Amino acid sequence: MGAGEVPGEGGRAARAGGGVTGAREVRAQGAEISAPALGMILFIASEVMFFAGLFGAYFTIRGGATGWPPAGTAELEIWIPAAATVLLMVSSVTMHAAAEAAGHGRDAATARWLLITIALGALFLGGQAFEYSQLDFTVSDHSYGTLFYSMTGFHALHVFAGLVMLGLVWIKTSRGHLSHGRSGPVVAAGLYWHFVDVVWILLFATLYLLR
Amino acid sequence: MATAVWEQPRRRNIFARPTATTGWYSWVTTVDHKKIGILYGVTAFVFFLLGGLEALALRTQLATPDADVLSADLYNQFFTMHGITMIFLVVMPMGVAFFNYFVPLMIGARDVAFPRLNALSYWIFLFGGIFIYSSFLLGGAPDGGWFGYAPLSTKLPTDGMDFYAVGLQFLGIASLAGAVNFIVTILNMRAPGMTLMRMPVFIWMALVVSFLLLFAMPVIAVALFELMFDRLFGTNFFQVAAGGDPVLWQHLFWLFGHPEVYILILPAMGIVSEVLPTFSRKPLFGYAAVVFAGAAIGFMGWGVWAHHMFAVGLGPVANAAFALSTMFIAVPTGVKIFNWIGTMWGGSLRFNTSMLFSVGFVAMFIIGGLSGVSHSIVPHDAQQTDTYYVVAHFHYVLFGGALFGIMSGLYYWWPKIFGHRLGEGLGKLNFWLWFIGFNLTFGPMHIVGLQGMPRRIYTYPDGMGWNLWNLMETVGAFVIAVSTLVFLVNVAVSRRKGRYEAGADPWDARTLEWSIPSPPPEYNFAEIPVITHRDDFWHKKYFVGPGKTAEPVFSGGAAEAEHEAEHHIHMPSPSYFPVIAAFGLLVAAYAVIFGLPAVAIGLLITTLGFFGWVFEPGAAE
Numbered sequence: 001m002g003a004g005e006v007p008g009e010g011g012r013a014a015r016a017g018g019g020v021t022g023a024r025e026v027r028a029q030g031a032e033i034s035a036p037a038l039g040m041i042l043f044i045a046s047e048v049m050f051f052a053g054l055f056g057a058y059f060t061i062r063g064g065a066t067g068w069p070p071a072g073t074a075e076l077e078i079w080i081p082a083a084a085t086v087l088l089m090v091s092s093v094t095m096h097a098a099a100e101a102a103g104h105g106r107d108a109a110t111a112r113w114l115l116i117t118i119a120l121g122a123l124f125l126g127g128q129a130f131e132y133s134q135l136d137f138t139v140s141d142h143s144y145g146t147l148f149y150s151m152t153g154f155h156a157l158h159v160f161a162g163l164v165m166l167g168l169v170w171i172k173t174s175r176g177h178l179s180h181g182r183s184g185p186v187v188a189a190g191l192y193w194h195f196v197d198v199v200w201i202l203l204f205a206t207l208y209l210l211r
Numbered sequence: 212m213a214t215a216v217w218e219q220p221r222r223r224n225i226f227a228r229p230t231a232t233t234g235w236y237s238w239v240t241t242v243d244h245k246k247i248g249i250l251y252g253v254t255a256f257v258f259f260l261l262g263g264l265e266a267l268a269l270r271t272q273l274a275t276p277d278a279d280v281l282s283a284d285l286y287n288q289f290f291t292m293h294g295i296t297m298i299f300l301v302v303m304p305m306g307v308a309f310f311n312y313f314v315p316l317m318i319g320a321r322d323v324a325f326p327r328l329n330a331l332s333y334w335i336f337l338f339g340g341i342f343i344y345s346s347f348l349l350g351g352a353p354d355g356g357w358f359g360y361a362p363l364s365t366k367l368p369t370d371g372m373d374f375y376a377v378g379l380q381f382l383g384i385a386s387l388a389g390a391v392n393f394i395v396t397i398l399n400m401r402a403p404g405m406t407l408m409r410m411p412v413f414i415w416m417a418l419v420v421s422f423l424l425l426f427a428m429p430v431i432a433v434a435l436f437e438l439m440f441d442r443l444f445g446t447n448f449f450q451v452a453a454g455g456d457p458v459l460w461q462h463l464f465w466l467f468g469h470p471e472v473y474i475l476i477l478p479a480m481g482i483v484s485e486v487l488p489t490f491s492r493k494p495l496f497g498y499a500a501v502v503f504a505g506a507a508i509g510f511m512g513w514g515v516w517a518h519h520m521f522a523v524g525l526g527p528v529a530n531a532a533f534a535l536s537t538m539f540i541a542v543p544t545g546v547k548i549f550n551w552i553g554t555m556w557g558g559s560l561r562f563n564t565s566m567l568f569s570v571g572f573v574a575m576f577i578i579g580g581l582s583g584v585s586h587s588i589v590p591h592d593a594q595q596t597d598t599y600y601v602v603a604h605f606h607y608v609l610f611g612g613a614l615f616g617i618m619s620g621l622y623y624w625w626p627k628i629f630g631h632r633l634g635e636g637l638g639k640l641n642f643w644l645w646f647i648g649f650n651l652t653f654g655p656m657h658i659v660g661l662q663g664m665p666r667r668i669y670t671y672p673d674g675m676g677w678n679l680w681n682l683m684e685t686v687g688a689f690v691i692a693v694s695t696l697v698f699l700v701n702v703a704v705s706r707r708k709g710r711y712e713a714g715a716d717p718w719d720a721r722t723l724e725w726s727i728p729s730p731p732p733e734y735n736f737a738e739i740p741v742i743t744h745r746d747d748f749w750h751k752k753y754f755v756g757p758g759k760t761a762e763p764v765f766s767g768g769a770a771e772a773e774h775e776a777e778h779h780i781h782m783p784s785p786s787y788f789p790v791i792a793a794f795g796l797l798v799a800a801y802a803v804i805f806g807l808p809a810v811a812i813g814l815l816i817t818t819l820g821f822f823g824w825v826f827e828p829g830a831a832e
Binding site for chain 2: 035038039042045046047049050052053056065070139140141144145146150154164168
């Protein structure tokens with residue numbers, strides 16, 4: 001994972017590094033964005049295509065369906081997911097606060113904000129698990145169920161991956177591995193978290209609000 | 212890194228990095244892009260031999276009508292595995308092998324941006340290949356064709372298509388990791404002065420291919436997940452009775468599948484764009500046009516997928532739109548062809564083996580490209596769908612194109628990688644057998660295809676007028692096999708010490724990798740070069756004298772070798788976490804098919820691998 005790269009790997013350190021006789025300050029062509037952040041942006045770009053594929057499948061199947069949801073299946077309740085949406089949006093704000101703090105080298109604040117973000121993300125997943133337990137259709141009943149569970153499920157998996165990523169960054173921060181303004185991994189993990197958040201907003205609008 | 216001043220710890224840290232630089236262990240833990248490149252190349256070549264053996268079995272079965280060499284079932288498994296192997300386990304990783312070895316060398320960098328991610332990518336590729344091939348021993352290989360059309364593929368009874376769905380997913384992770392790595396490397400780590408428009412065309416093609424991978428792999432990932440869920444969990448993506456859509460798979464697959472075609476061919480185009488100028492002793496004709504044509508292919512490749520689906524019945528408007536975009540995408544390819552011919556025009560040509568393969572590439576790719584354009588004519592395509600005409604077409608672009616380019620690259624860069632050339636005599640024999648065998652095998656397929664012989668049939672009756680052509684094709688396939696053996700003999704013979712010793716710059720070439728010793732030292736460049744021209748190394752060797760001829764520069768120039776010796780350049784230390792993380796995924800992949808709960812064990816191993824990855828020290832103490 002780009003976020004996990006340590007110094008000493010990666011081009012700039014290797015290039016600037018190590019006692020090359022008579023080495024002048026060698027600056028690579030066009031290295032404006034740090035490697036972890038650029039790597040993360042590219043990874044997110046690829047994730048956009050993943051969810052685009054899922055949304056494409058959704059609208060292809062929904063466009064050809066006779067009833068949506070199919071007869072005998074109730075419309076989804078929106079209050080629990082709406083509350084979960086608010087939690088996730090707030091977590092994006094706290095994530096931003098963590099990245100800001102990291103940029104200013106305030107490690108304690110960074111760690112605190114990261115922890116709050118993780119807690120909000122975990123609450124979101126809890127809400128989703130609760131909602132699953134309340135539903136009266138399964139993944140194999142009809143294409144409606146298939147799409148609902150696979151899209152929300154893939155998103156939940158991404159939230160979980162984001163939590164793991166934030167957890168690793170949190171450990172590194174609280175151990176002081178990322179002090180002295182080395183905010184790259186926090187920023188990279190934050191980019192991913194915001195992405196997961198934006199996808200949820202689209203999912204919420206598509207699955208719950210579009211009737 | 213300040214690690215050197217730390218006190219030596221008494222107890223060995225579990226995160227301490229391995230240090231071996233020789234022996235098999237150094238290959239397992241390596242993060243050196245050159246070693247990983249060699250691993251990629253060797254592995255892909257082994258898979259090439261396997262895929263080739265499958266092809267020989269298929270051709271033996273089809274040599275005569277009503278033959279009985281393979282059962283219908285085994286035939287299905289073999290043609291499916293032949294396609295999967297050649298596309299995902301041979302041509303794609305061969306391109307990646309060249310990217311790995313030469314992207315850092317050609318842009319003047321010491322390694323790729325994420326060396327451990329690079330190692331992870333290789334191990335996932337290797338385990339993914341082993342995973343798919345193990346299906347032969349575990350109840351039957353995939354048998355639904357390499358494009359595995361759902362809903363049929365959701366109903367095939369053996370575990371084969373599960374191996375297909377999970378295995379390709381697995382290989383996709385390797386491609387994604389590689390793509391991110393190469394884009395960051397190319398954008399962030401070029402030597403000072405190497406602007407985008409001074410990059411070698413091969414690097415441009417690596418960049419375009421990486422972007423195509425980045426955007427195409429997730430699309431097939433969605434399709435494969437849907438297939439896997441339909442098969443394993445009873446979901447209804449493709450099941451019409453429960454409201455699913457039977458054409459959805461085709462859209463998703465070809466939305467990946469057509470960019471994939473360019474993923475396969477662009478690396479070869481990059482190789483040819485390096486080889487032709489070197490052996491014509493001229494700069495590439497129309498550099499900017501070649502670069503923009505490559506980028507244009509990268510964009511337009513997304514708008515032509517439904518030409519694989521003209522027989523589906525999407526309606527005249529959709530068919531007409533995709534017919535037009537398909538005609539249009541031939542334009543940038545044509546631009547490249549003319550530029551390559553323009554490069555050779557008036558040059559002082561050296562027809563060694565590498566050059567022969569490149570010229571062969573241009574010639575064969577023209578044929579494959581023309582039969583491709585013929586598919587943009589909808590009625591023609593509807594007639595040829597699922598016949599041998601299609602098989603002929605894509606073998607002319609993938610074998611006549613991609614594999615010719617890869618062979619050219621092997622002969623071209625062999626001295627850089629191993630320090631000695633491959634023999635020219637055996638090399639030329641290799642080329643001519645390859646060229647003749649190829650045309651003998653795939654040329655007649657145009658004819659039997661137009662005569663209506665369907666692809667993917669395991670046998671055919673006598674008296675259809677196909678016997679002679681099919682026998683000819685089988686003979687051709689064996690000629691290719693002999694040619695491959697000649698290549699292997701050449702590799703073995705050329706190793707003999709001192710036989711074809713090559714210096715740093717045996718071809719008098721133009722790009723940076725030739726400015727350093729062969730094989731390159733671990734750190735590649737003792738001093739990072741400063742770039743002032745396109746084809747910078749050439750300009751360091753020659754200047755344009757009076758009368759517009761190239762005159763050698765007498766001082767400096769190629770004699771970079773005495774600079775090396777006692778530099779202490781810190782390179783990233785080896786790591787065993789990439790192979791651990793990849794192994795966890797392998798466990799998870801088997802668990803998906805044979806015992807779902809065990810997926811947790813696999814993912815746990817992978818997570819632990821990543822945990823160690825994040826917390827291991829930056830360099831060995």
